[in-house]
Amino acid sequence: EDKVVQSPLSLVVHEGDTVTLNCSYEVTNFRSLLWYKQEKKAPTFLFMLTSSGIEKKSGRLSSILDKKELFSILNITATQTGDSAVYLCAVDPGANNLFFGTGTRLTVIP
């Protein structure tokens, strides 16, 4: 059965800290891995990763994929209170049905 596992489930940090969120997966088919940020209802797209070892970067956020070890990490440096959200990892097996992990709830306190 396809599954996506995220860790930790929740994380509380202080502003300015650096955090690393983990996503491991076991799927029959793999096309890409996606990261989303969910603050209220709608997940907003962060990154799509298809190749191992190539870091995607957007401001203070970066992500990398390891297709051999079947995991990805999302790094956030110099965290701000606005980074507080649930971060979702999803795998696209190529049939458009994304498999989501349960998410990591990040809380950044001033």
Added chain:
Amino acid sequence: SAVISQKPSRDICQRGTSLTIQCQVDSQVTMMFWYRQQPGQSLTLIATANQGSEATYESGFVIDKFPISRPNLTFSTLTVSNMSPEDSSIYLCSVSGGYQETQYFGPGTRLLVL
């Protein structure tokens, strides 16, 4: 990325009734999807809304409970039928498009069934 809107944004309904959720996209898209996110859970795909044909449902979801329409390439509806409190969830539509067919999500509909 496409601009996606959903109506209603939230609703409180009585058990046994039905609610239709609308999803509108500002551009034509090939693929539209409906997801459910139950409290404290992650997103689960309900079905793929196919334009001009019946929706494709995932395991555990059936057309009688979640009828879907897709009359054109910019619009879809999801109906939650004969609701029970277990249907209390966030319902999200998404579209596939752009570079490498990334999925983008609408703002969601928060449903509470009493």
